[in-house]
Amino acid sequence: MTERVTRSFESQNMMKTLGATIHKVEKGKVTIIAPILPSTLQQHGYAHAGLTFSIGDSAAGYSALTMMNDDQEVMTAEIKINLLAPVDGEILTAEGKVLKNGKRLVVVSSEIHSLKDRKKNLVAIMQGTMIPVALKT
Amino acid sequence: MTERVTRSFESQNMMKTLGATIHKVEKGKVTIIAPILPSTLQQHGYAHAGLTFSIGDSAAGYSALTMMNDDQEVMTAEIKINLLAPVDGEILTAEGKVLKNGKRLVVVSSEIHSLKDRKKNLVAIMQGTMIPVALKT
Amino acid sequence: MTERVTRSFESQNMMKTLGATIHKVEKGKVTIIAPILPSTLQQHGYAHAGLTFSIGDSAAGYSALTMMNDDQEVMTAEIKINLLAPVDGEILTAEGKVLKNGKRLVVVSSEIHSLKDRKKNLVAIMQGTMIPVALKT
Amino acid sequence: MTERVTRSFESQNMMKTLGATIHKVEKGKVTIIAPILPSTLQQHGYAHAGLTFSIGDSAAGYSALTMMNDDQEVMTAEIKINLLAPVDGEILTAEGKVLKNGKRLVVVSSEIHSLKDRKKNLVAIMQGTMIPVALKT
Numbered sequence: 001m002t003e004r005v006t007r008s009f010e011s012q013n014m015m016k017t018l019g020a021t022i023h024k025v026e027k028g029k030v031t032i033i034a035p036i037l038p039s040t041l042q043q044h045g046y047a048h049a050g051l052t053f054s055i056g057d058s059a060a061g062y063s064a065l066t067m068m069n070d071d072q073e074v075m076t077a078e079i080k081i082n083l084l085a086p087v088d089g090e091i092l093t094a095e096g097k098v099l100k101n102g103k104r105l106v107v108v109s110s111e112i113h114s115l116k117d118r119k120k121n122l123v124a125i126m127q128g129t130m131i132p133v134a135l136k137t
Numbered sequence: 138m139t140e141r142v143t144r145s146f147e148s149q150n151m152m153k154t155l156g157a158t159i160h161k162v163e164k165g166k167v168t169i170i171a172p173i174l175p176s177t178l179q180q181h182g183y184a185h186a187g188l189t190f191s192i193g194d195s196a197a198g199y200s201a202l203t204m205m206n207d208d209q210e211v212m213t214a215e216i217k218i219n220l221l222a223p224v225d226g227e228i229l230t231a232e233g234k235v236l237k238n239g240k241r242l243v244v245v246s247s248e249i250h251s252l253k254d255r256k257k258n259l260v261a262i263m264q265g266t267m268i269p270v271a272l273k274t
Numbered sequence: 275m276t277e278r279v280t281r282s283f284e285s286q287n288m289m290k291t292l293g294a295t296i297h298k299v300e301k302g303k304v305t306i307i308a309p310i311l312p313s314t315l316q317q318h319g320y321a322h323a324g325l326t327f328s329i330g331d332s333a334a335g336y337s338a339l340t341m342m343n344d345d346q347e348v349m350t351a352e353i354k355i356n357l358l359a360p361v362d363g364e365i366l367t368a369e370g371k372v373l374k375n376g377k378r379l380v381v382v383s384s385e386i387h388s389l390k391d392r393k394k395n396l397v398a399i400m401q402g403t404m405i406p407v408a409l410k411t
Numbered sequence: 412m413t414e415r416v417t418r419s420f421e422s423q424n425m426m427k428t429l430g431a432t433i434h435k436v437e438k439g440k441v442t443i444i445a446p447i448l449p450s451t452l453q454q455h456g457y458a459h460a461g462l463t464f465s466i467g468d469s470a471a472g473y474s475a476l477t478m479m480n481d482d483q484e485v486m487t488a489e490i491k492i493n494l495l496a497p498v499d500g501e502i503l504t505a506e507g508k509v510l511k512n513g514k515r516l517v518v519v520s521s522e523i524h525s526l527k528d529r530k531k532n533l534v535a536i537m538q539g540t541m542i543p544v545a546l547k548t
Contacts, residue, residue, distance in 0.1 A: 014185035017154065017176045039154045048151035049194050049213050054187025076186050077379055078403055080217035080354060080491050082518050082538060084511040099536060100495040104378065104405065105351055107493050107536070125510060125518070127493060127538045129352055129403065131378065214516055215540055217354050217491060219381050219401060221374040236399060237358040241515065241542065242488055244356050244399070262373060262381070264356060264401045266489055266540065268515065288459035291428065291450045313428045322425035323487050324465025331460050350460050354491035 004070075005030060005062050012058070020055050022062070028098040030062040035091055036114075047087035047114075052094075056081065056110035056126045059096030064106040064130035067098055072132045074106065079128025087123045089116025106130040141207075142167060142199050149195070157192050159199070165235040167199040172228055173251070184224035184251075189231075193218065193247035193263045196233030201243040201267040204235055209269045211243065216265025224260045226253025243267040278344070279304060279336050286332070294329050296336075302372040304336040309365055310388075321361035321388075326368075330355065330384035330400045333370030338380040338404040341372055346406045348380065353402025361397045363390025380404040412436060415481070416473050423469070431466050433473075439509040441473040446502055447525075458498035458525075463505075467492065467521035467537045470507030475517040475541040478509055483543045485517065490539025498534045500527025517541040 002025040009015060009022050009032075020034035032055045034040075042048040057079055064074045093113050100107040110126035139162040146152060146159050146169075157171035169192045171177075179185040194216055201211045230250050237244040247263035276299040283289060283296050283306075294308035306329045308314075316322040331353055338348045367387050374381040384400035413436040420426060420433050420443075431445035443466045445451075453459040468490055475485045504524050511518040521537040 008180045011180040012185065013176050013178045014187050018187075039150050041150045043145045043148040044210070048149065048191065049216075050151050050155070050187055050191025053190045053194070054185065057186050057190070073181070075223070076220055078217065078219040078352060078381075079186075080215065080538060082215040082510075082540065083213055084513070084518055086212070099493075100533070102495070107352075107495055109536075122511070125520075125538060127491060127536060129493065215489060215518075217401060219373075219403065221376070221381055236356075237396070239358070244358055244489075246399075259374070262383075262401060264354060264399060266356065282454045285454040286459065287450050287452045288461050292461070313424050315424045317419045317422040318484070322423065322465065323468050323490075324425055324429070324461055327464045327468070328459065328461025331464070347455070349497070350494055352491065352493040353460075354489065356489040357487055360486070 001066050005065055018051055018054055027066050028063055030059050030096050032059040032094045033091060036089060049083060052087055052112050052124050053081050055092060055094040056112045056124060059094035060108035060110040060126060060128060061130055063096035063098050064108055067101045068132055071135050073135050074130040075133055077129040077131045079126055081124055081126045083124050085123050087114050089114040091115040138203050142202055155188055155191055164203050165200055167196050167233050169196040169231045170228060173226060186220060189224055189249050189261050190218050192229060192231040193249045193261060196231035197245040197247040197263060197265055198267055200233035200235050201245055204238045205269055208272050210272050211267040212270055214266040214268045216263055218261055218263045220261050222260050224251050226251040228252040275340050279339055292325055292328055301340050302337055304333050304370050306333040306368045307365060310363060323357060326361055326386050326398050327355050329366060329368040330386045330398060333368035334382035334384040334400060334402055335404055337370035337372050338382055341375045342406055345409050347409050348404040349407055351403040351405045353400055355398055355400045357398050359397050361388050363388040365389040412477050416441060416476055429462055429465055438477050439474055441470050441507050443470045443505045444502060447500060460494060463498055463523050463535050464492050466503060466505040467523045467535060470505035471519035471521040471537060471539055472541055474507035474509050475519055478512045479543055482546050484546050485541040486544055488540040488542045490537055492535055492537045494535050496534050498525050500525040502526040
């Protein structure tokens, strides 16, 4: 399971572009970490919502993938993000979680924390839907 | 108005990282364009949802900014994306629009199209809330 | 198509409880009307968000139903509402629309207007996902 | 706090129409209960999404109200619901919770369970934004 998630993650160029890495893989729960790089800031010097979203969405998607058969992949059908605070600091962590593993839809959530001066701060929450798709071979 | 949006956009490192540019600025409506680069793909060779989200969110945010006073900025409070199709092709366009310009909340939408072999395809829609914030000086 | 939507609608007790009626049925587009009754107000004398949501969700769902085969029904997988203004007046109209009619997911939107002193006012917008389900027989 | 929430709740006609009652009020957390009545069903004999939404939204709103000053009220700015399963059984409970109590925006969530044959089942989750408004006097 961990190997499969890691392999898929490593083939995501976007994750490389953002500097993100897989931190932890459990059944139904995946954590992703990304540094807050100069290249992913917005105009006020905070992390861009696109960074927060990207790792939150990926963590949620991979948490769904841990529930799939080997011949299935997942795609995001929809997801919503509430941004709770401007995001600064050194590192972001996104913890994705499966809330309901349906046959046709997998409902997921993601919590994104920033780490600043060793203090963890909840900066965004996400709620969405992943759909299983047949793996292209 | 156009100058202000352009200046703000150009100070967003994330937009540079994604290769995005401002295409058009009107009162309450802003269009952003981004190429689908190798660096922003996901594991199946499609554009990463994070790319689609990032330019859709930015287009929506800048459409809100066109309604603000000079001493105000905007931030995303929340936004939701429905992904309608896997995203391939050469280019993405995101058209952000103000639906309701309230004093405390600005409700916005964004439509993202892909361009592939000269054919335009609606790939995602977004609906969200921007909040005006006092400009830091 | 119209008959099918009407028949289904009339078997929805909740719609009766709210006083709602079908106003118009077109392929991919359904309009529902509801009076703002004393029984559906919230504590400030405005229409309850639950009323706005209920008819907006139903209009969106029935717009999806117009695209289905006779042996299919639809259910709401998820939907989001942005409330643009406190809702008063005499009547609410909800216009649901299909944005993407996929085989597995139907992406829909809904616009809800109030009518007050003959003036139409956009009070809420919704964006969501319906899923086709096999009709129980 | 409890008294204030109860008083406000009792002046909500919509809650009476749905048969809903306040079950528990804590700082930042409110639980609402509603029976699944014949009058709030949809066409397949399940509880209408409008019922689930209405009590989930109210529980979230009242959880926000427990954080407000006496001269403030709250209104729903936006909220999203993911429906995890068709809702049947005897009773619905909605537990609303404050996730972030900001000065301008209060981010909330709600979990809705059904009770059927003494078994509790998570049927919907919600994530949204409440805004404080000055109490009209």
